[in-house]
Amino acid sequence: MKQKTKVNAEEGKQEIVITREFDLPLALLFKAYVEPDLLEQWMGTKVLKLENKKHGGWQFETTDPQGNKHRFNGVIHEFVPNQTIIRTFEMEQTPFPVQLEFLEFEKLTDDTSKLSMHIIYRSVTHRDQMLQLPFAQGINMAHNRLQDIVNREMVSKLK
Amino acid sequence: MVRYHFSCDNLIWEKTAEIFAQSDGCIYICSQIAAYMELRRDVFQAIADPTRRAIIALVALQAMTPTAIAENFDSSRQTISKHIQILTACELLSQEQQGREIYYHLNPQKLKEIADFVEPFRNMWDERFNQLESIMKKHKSNQ
Numbered sequence: 001m002k003q004k005t006k007v008n009a010e011e012g013k014q015e016i017v018i019t020r021e022f023d024l025p026l027a028l029l030f031k032a033y034v035e036p037d038l039l040e041q042w043m044g045t046k047v048l049k050l051e052n053k054k055h056g057g058w059q060f061e062t063t064d065p066q067g068n069k070h071r072f073n074g075v076i077h078e079f080v081p082n083q084t085i086i087r088t089f090e091m092e093q094t095p096f097p098v099q100l101e102f103l104e105f106e107k108l109t110d111d112t113s114k115l116s117m118h119i120i121y122r123s124v125t126h127r128d129q130m131l132q133l134p135f136a137q138g139i140n141m142a143h144n145r146l147q148d149i150v151n152r153e154m155v156s157k158l159k
Numbered sequence: 160m161v162r163y164h165f166s167c168d169n170l171i172w173e174k175t176a177e178i179f180a181q182s183d184g185c186i187y188i189c190s191q192i193a194a195y196m197e198l199r200r201d202v203f204q205a206i207a208d209p210t211r212r213a214i215i216a217l218v219a220l221q222a223m224t225p226t227a228i229a230e231n232f233d234s235s236r237q238t239i240s241k242h243i244q245i246l247t248a249c250e251l252l253s254q255e256q257q258g259r260e261i262y263y264h265l266n267p268q269k270l271k272e273i274a275d276f277v278e279p280f281r282n283m284w285d286e287r288f289n290q291l292e293s294i295m296k297k298h299k300s301n302q
Binding site for chain 1: 219220221265267277278279280281282283284285287288289290291292294295296298299
């Protein structure tokens with residue numbers, strides 16, 4: 001399958017760019033970012049607050065598989081429908097500093113669109129740490145999954 | 160002979176020196192490859208242990224002292240300290256002295272060697288955006 005999402009993280013820089021092309025008209029893609037009930041569905045998060053306007057604020061809450069709640073929040077700096085969202089992003093109760101996000105929405109054809117997320121971190125180290133998080137958590141999960149499969153096979157062999 | 164070692168690098172140098180002594184060029188290159196495989200195996204063995212993986216996941220969030228790391232486990236402080244030692248020997252963790260305390264943090268350079276560590280990050284976003292696409296397609300046809 002073609003990998004639709006691209007991450008550009010240049011060595012030694014404190015920024016990344018995530019780009020993705022969607023089989024969706026521009027208006028529908030943008031709607032996914034502004035309507036709380038739709039956002040909740042695709043982000044798998046609870047929307048506590050979402051003020052889609054300049055100087056507005058947002059706050060989301062996710063519950064992990066262990067039942068722990070994690071909150072995220074930020075401020076919206078610019079909101080241009082079907083075009084731009086500029087906002088800050090912060091994970092509450094963590095040592096990670098706030099990051100700045102530039103989201104650009106673009107029409108490709110009547111049925112396709114493109115999103116580019118330009119994220120700026122406080123330092124190169126902070127950027128690398130954020131990039132590593134899914135990896136560090138992933139090696140745990142991958143090994144657990146592997147262990148599950150091995151265990152299941154052992155049990156079925158014993159039967 | 161079974162030799163327990165904490166150091167990945169020493170092992171490589173020992174192996175290289177051993178073969179270098181009786182070497183011609185080809186054997187030397189072969190030994191380099193063997194040494195590299197050995198190093199990779201060591202790192203993978205280091206992360207094969209569930210406690211060590213849990214330590215990696217912990218320090219990925221923030222640099223921690225050995226005491227703070229040990230508080231997250233039921234095992235003895237000594238056991239955890241041994242795990243930290245192995246992770247440090249394989250350079251997955253690095254030490255940093257801050258005042259009287261030693262802090263351990265994840266070494267991004269090493270992670271880059273064992274895997275493309277950006278890939279899980281990209282994957283996370285890819286899955287999220289796939290979800291967005293399918294939910295919005297359903298939303299569109301419901302309208």
